[in-house]
Amino acid sequence: MQTIYSHNPAHTRELGRKLGALLRPGDLLCLQGDLGAGKTTLTQGLAEGWGSRDAVSSPTFVMVNQYRAADDTPLYHMDAYRIESLPEAEQLGLDDMLAVGALILEWPERIEPILPQERLWLTLSHQGENERQITLRASGARPHKLLNDLSLA
Ligand SMILES: Nc1ncnc2c1ncn2[C@@H]1O[C@H](COP(=O)(O)OP(=O)(O)OP(=O)(O)O)[C@@H](O)[C@H]1O
Numbered sequence: 751m752q753t754i755y756s757h758n759p760a761h762t763r764e765l766g767r768k769l770g771a772l773l774r775p776g777d778l779l780c781l782q783g784d785l786g787a788g789k790t791t792l793t794q795g796l797a798e799g800w801g802s803r804d805a806v807s808s809p810t811f812v813m814v815n816q817y818r819a820a821d822d823t824p825l826y827h828m829d830a831y832r833i834e835s836l837p838e839a840e841q842l843g844l845d846d847m848l849a850v851g852a853l854i855l856e857w858p859e860r861i862e863p864i865l866p867q868e869r870l871w872l873t874l875s876h877q878g879e880n881e882r883q884i885t886l887r888a889s890g891a892r893p894h895k896l897l898n899d900l901s902l903a
């Protein structure tokens with residue numbers, strides 16, 4: 751596990767850029783955190799690091815956004831906030847997305863039972879007006895490598 755303290759939104763985006771540059775298809779990134787914790791702010795950096803120029807927005811209402819890298823590889827951005835049941839969650843086609851792209855999931859705790867075990871789980875929490883604690887927990891070989899590479903980046 752790693753813990754990072756972010757002092758402002760730009761700092762959170764910078765972390766996202768570094769991590770986004772390391773992502774590749776098959777990677778699952780779970781972003782847990784309360785309203786305003788910085789999940790979407792972090793995702794703006796992730797999309798930039800991924801190499802996408804697409805605008806990042808909160809997918810709360812459409813549930814899945816896609817940001818395309820220069821070579822068209824998609825970074826999916828999903829929000830599980832409105833998922834009502836696990837059967838509904840099973841219909842999302844996470845595996846299909848992970849087969850072609852990387853996936854960022856907000857409110858992952860709502861569908862935790864159906865998530866792949868291999869994932870990098872980030873928890874963002876408020877420490878003050880502009881202060882956020884971000885913890886990163888890897889499970890599986892690939893997520894551990896991501897975390898190692900990130901600490902060198
Ligand atoms: N260190 C920080 N990191 C990220 N955001 C910060 C930080 N300090 C202040 N903020 C502000 O907190 C807000 C974070 O909003 P953001 O939309 O990223 O949160 P969210 O976790 O996606 O919330 P929601 O669940 O409502 O979508 C922004 O207004 C941002 O400017």
Ligand SMILES: [Mg+2]
Pocket residue numbers: 789790791808856
């Ligand atoms: Mg958001």
